[in-house]
Amino acid sequence: NRLRAAFHIQHILIATPEGAAPEDVQAARGKAEQLVLELREGADFSSTAIRESDGRQALEGGDLGWIEAARVPSIFTHLMDQLEPGDISDPVRNASGFHIIKLVEVRGAKRHLVSQTHARHILINTNEIVSDSEAKRRLQGLRERILNGEPFEPLARAHSDDKASAIKGGDLGWLNPGDTVPAFEQQMDTLAAGEISEPFKSPFGWHIVQLLERRNHDNTEQIARDNARKSIRKQKSDEAIELWLRRLRDEAYVEIHLEPLP
Secondary structure (H helix, E strand, C coil), X not given: CCCEEEEXXXXXXXXXXXXXXXXXXXXXXXXXXXXXXXXXXXXXXXXXXXXXXXXXXXXXXXXXXXXXXXXXXXXXXXXXXHCCCCCECCCEEECCEEEEEEEEEEEECCCCEEEEEEEEXXXXXXXXXXXXXXHHHHHHHHHXXXXXXXXXXXXXXXXXXXXXXXXXXXXXXXXXXXXXXXXXXXXXXXXXXXXXXXXXXXXXXXXXXXXXXXXXXECHHHHHHHHHHHHHHHHHHHHHHHHHHHHHHHHCCCCCCCCCCC
């Protein structure tokens, strides 16, 4: 997997107006395809952009500069994984017309290491029947049984009110900072591997937690995917609004009423 953090991009737009006739669209497509052939045969991208592009950066040779991966327009995101530096894309169409992209350079992503905790717990909920003191007493008894050699898993399955983890013997899997409520995370942070906490209270009830192990996990790829998903959702929304505004402008007209001269 290649982790790409930012891209230096050049761009050519062969524009088509809103509601363009099919023959106009086909002509724009043909022009874009011909430009791609010329560029791949060695034509200078900057000069071609200045001469042919309808894009905003045409006079700068179509240079869009460095763009963070999360800010690449959604229409181009798939290209960023396919192109290598120096490559020219096939024409890509959207409401504005046909786009040609050149990937100039790529920057790699910084590594994101996160300290993860693998833990398991037993939860006792409080209610009209089970008071705080009763929940704490039960957990103290379960803790003593575990310290005396009984396995944690069957006790969690039999006694924990967290049904999602109880069926896994109380196992919570690998936890990132912030995955649990502060009271729970603070207890885990005080434990050594294999140690079991005293009973403690959180907004969910009373717990005992056992720390199984800790590790430093490279979370770079997941963070990049999450950021990309957020960016794509936002860009699609922005592009839909821009298309709507463009249609409003195209459909708008102004009536001017002049007062008759005396």
